[in-house]
Amino acid sequence: MSKGIKPIWWIALVGIGVLAWWSNQLDKTDAGIELKQPATAQSASNSATVAANAGTTSTAQDDWLGELKRDTVGPAESDPFHSAKPQGRTPATAPAPPPPPPVDMPPPTPVEAVLPFQYMGKMERNGSLDIYLDLQGSPLVAHIGETLPDGWRLDRLDNAGLTFIHLATQRRQVLPIGATP
Secondary structure, eight states: OOSSOOHHHHHHHHHHHHHHHHHHHHHHHGGGOOOOOOSOTTHHHHHHHHHHTTTSHHHHHHHHHHTOOOOOOOOOSSOTTOOSOOOSOOOOOOOOOOOOOOOOOOOOOOOOOOOOEEEEEEEEETTEEEEEEEETTEEEEEOTTOEEGGGEEEEEEETTEEEEEETTTTEEEEEOOSSOO
C-alpha cells in the first residue's frame, strides 16, 4: 500500500457518507406516510375515524387492525367427502359377498444347498485318512465324520465318491473323486 490514500478509498468514503445522509432523510419523510384501509363497505364510515387519528401512526394502525373484518366461512353447499349421514330413507343394498377362503399354498421347497467343496486328494497317515478339499480357494483337511464349514458333514468315502450331508436340510450329496478309494 502506498503512503497516500488511493482514489478508490476516497470514492468509497464519499459513497458511505452519501448513503448515511440519504438514510437519515428517509427517516424524516416516513412520518408523513398514512395507512389506508382496504376498500370495503365499512371504509366510508371508518374514514372519519382514521382521518382523526392520522396524527399518530400507532393509533391509526391499531384502529385499522381492530376493524379489520375477517373472512367468515358459511355452511358448505355440498359435502365433498360424503361424511354426512344420509337424509331420509336409503334403499337397502345387499351385503358384500364374503372374501374367498385363503388358498393353502404348499410349503416352499427348500433350496438345494450347493456343495462348496472340490476334491484335491487324499493321503493315509499314521492309520488315519486325510482328505484334502478346496473350500472357495482355501485348502481344508477333512476326516470321515467331521463337521465342516457352511453346515456340512463328511459322511463317508466309497466307490461313488465323497458323501456329504447338509446338516440344516439333511440332504446327501456325493462329490465324485474319479478313482476308487
